[in-house]
Amino acid sequence: MTIAPAVTVHAARLTYGGQALFDDLDFTLEAERCTCLLGTSGVGKSSLLRLIAGLLPDADSRIASDDGLPLSLRTAFMAQQDLLLPWLNVLDNVLLGYRLRGETPPQEQAIALLERLGLADRLKDRPAQLSGGMRQRVALARTLIEDRPLILMDEPFSALDAVTRFRLQELAAELLQGRTVLLVTHDPLEALRLGHRIHVMTGRPARLSDALEPTGETPRDLSDPELLRLQGELLKRLAAEEMA
Amino acid sequence: MSRLLILPVLILLWQLAAWAAGGQSYILPEPMLVAEAWINRYDVILPNAGVTALEILLGLGLGALLGVSTALCMAAAPSLRRWMLPVLVASQAVPVFALAPILVLWLGYGMASKVAMAVIVIYFPVTAAFMDGLRRTDPGWLELARCMNAPRAALLLRIRLPAALPALASGLRVATAVAPIGAVIGEWVGSSAGLGYLMLQANARMQIPLMFAALITLAVFSVGLYLAVDHALRRLLPWQSDALSSYDQN
Numbered sequence: 131m132t133i134a135p136a137v138t139v140h141a142a143r144l145t146y147g148g149q150a151l152f153d154d155l156d157f158t159l160e161a162e163r164c165t166c167l168l169g170t171s172g173v174g175k176s177s178l179l180r181l182i183a184g185l186l187p188d189a190d191s192r193i194a195s196d197d198g199l200p201l202s203l204r205t206a207f208m209a210q211q212d213l214l215l216p217w218l219n220v221l222d223n224v225l226l227g228y229r230l231r232g233e234t235p236p237q238e239q240a241i242a243l244l245e246r247l248g249l250a251d252r253l254k255d256r257p258a259q260l261s262g263g264m265r266q267r268v269a270l271a272r273t274l275i276e277d278r279p280l281i282l283m284d285e286p287f288s289a290l291d292a293v294t295r296f297r298l299q300e301l302a303a304e305l306l307q308g309r310t311v312l313l314v315t316h317d318p319l320e321a322l323r324l325g326h327r328i329h330v331m332t333g334r335p336a337r338l339s340d341a342l343e344p345t346g347e348t349p350r351d352l353s354d355p356e357l358l359r360l361q362g363e364l365l366k367r368l369a370a371e372e373m374a
Numbered sequence: 375m376s377r378l379l380i381l382p383v384l385i386l387l388w389q390l391a392a393w394a395a396g397g398q399s400y401i402l403p404e405p406m407l408v409a410e411a412w413i414n415r416y417d418v419i420l421p422n423a424g425v426t427a428l429e430i431l432l433g434l435g436l437g438a439l440l441g442v443s444t445a446l447c448m449a450a451a452p453s454l455r456r457w458m459l460p461v462l463v464a465s466q467a468v469p470v471f472a473l474a475p476i477l478v479l480w481l482g483y484g485m486a487s488k489v490a491m492a493v494i495v496i497y498f499p500v501t502a503a504f505m506d507g508l509r510r511t512d513p514g515w516l517e518l519a520r521c522m523n524a525p526r527a528a529l530l531l532r533i534r535l536p537a538a539l540p541a542l543a544s545g546l547r548v549a550t551a552v553a554p555i556g557a558v559i560g561e562w563v564g565s566s567a568g569l570g571y572l573m574l575q576a577n578a579r580m581q582i583p584l585m586f587a588a589l590i591t592l593a594v595f596s597v598g599l600y601l602a603v604d605h606a607l608r609r610l611l612p613w614q615s616d617a618l619s620s621y622d623q624n
Binding site for chain 1: 512519524525614
């Protein structure tokens with residue numbers, strides 16, 4: 131993997147149905163840090179992520195990395211849905227990117243990664259045979275095996291039950307070390323567990339709060355009273371926004 | 375196998391209808407008479423059934439091939455879609471009955487005109503269903519593939535095509551059910567062999583039991599073909615979610 135770059139988004143503008151979702155928005159992803167974008171549904175946080183992923187050709191913005199190299203070949207994307215292809219088995223799903231590009235797939239590496247994610251005995255299973263948590267672990271493996279320095283995650287754990295989510299966050303924090311990560315979430319606790327920097331996105335057109343930088347290594351301990359206090363604070367902020 | 379019980383029920387209803395019709399075998403022959411006709415004339419029925427079966431199978435194979443290629447071309451080149459769509463709709467909108475005499479004129483009394491009829495009948499359902507499947511790929515998969523820098527060809531062949539196979543399977547099921555119509559209409563208009571030909575001849579000579587025997591042979595073959603194709607499609611697409619059938623079994 132190449133060194134993870136910092137990414138800056140400058141003057142981002144996106145209109146949706148005649149209304150500006152965000153306008154003249156500046157945003158920075160620090161190198162090798164996990165930046166969380168926290169907001170209620172529909173505020174535009176997923177759109178901002180998709181803009182960085184290059185999936186919104188109509189949006190206006192200047193996106194640049196600090197090393198000046200283009201981002202399109204250095205970005206991996208993980209969505210809320212696992213997006214596993216039902217006709218491929220677990221291993222082939224993980225190696226999908228290599229198959230699509232016609233490159234030699236790193237078979238050994240993929241198997242090792244799946245072992246680490248506790249899926250060693252499910253390599254030949256089809257997605258339909260897996261539980262939701264397993265499927266999302268396969269999706270995580272597929273994102274990581276791409277070995278790209280910039281990782282964009284759009285509510286990757288939202289559809290999971292609390293325990294599965296907790297364990298996947300743990301694994302993700304460990305495996306995402308050293309990469310530049312954007313994690314979009316509506317869950318303050320998730321942001322506080324995984325984020326080095328947390329921005330709250332509110333309003334229309336949406337604005338970003340200054341970055342909140344909790345102390346300590348990720349994944350942070352959930353029983354830390356300071357973390358729980360911050361969670362309460364963030365929740366109140368989001369709820370106030372919802373009422374407004 | 376309990377669904378085979380439908381057979382004696384149907385035969386009983388048929389018998390009742392025949393009685394109600396006054397027992398005149400030239401209006402509606404009783405089941406026993408038809409069975410007798412089948413046993414006495416199987417040496418005529420079976421070779422003709424073979425001809426019709428071959429027409430249907432060839433038509434199905436060729437029509438499916440044509441339909442699949444058309445849909446793939448249209449998916450690969452969206453500008454082609456605008457040009458092909460009218461042709462496609464016309465192939466379905468022109469009544470096959472109107473085309474049959476022309477096809478017989480062009481391709482002769484032999485098998486070619488019947489195969490062509492079957493192809494025309496099934497071309498539309500196969501193409502339309504597959505096209506629909508190719509256009510309805512989960513946008514999430516396409517975005518994922520785009521982020522993986524997939525070339526266009528890989529996007530079509532490795533994602534859109536397999537994702538459209540269940541839709542193609544539906545089209546093929548419909549095609550299998552209607553293919554016999556094409557072949558038999560072709561035989562009616564002009565032929566020297568086949569079940570349609572046999573029915574026409576038997577009808578003209580008032581051999582109504584033989585006509586019914588041919589008709590039932592056609593029905594049995596068509597149902598058998600449909601079940602075989604359906605079975606094969608399920609085996610080939612084991613990942614296709616079939617919520618209803620698993621619900622039925624539970």
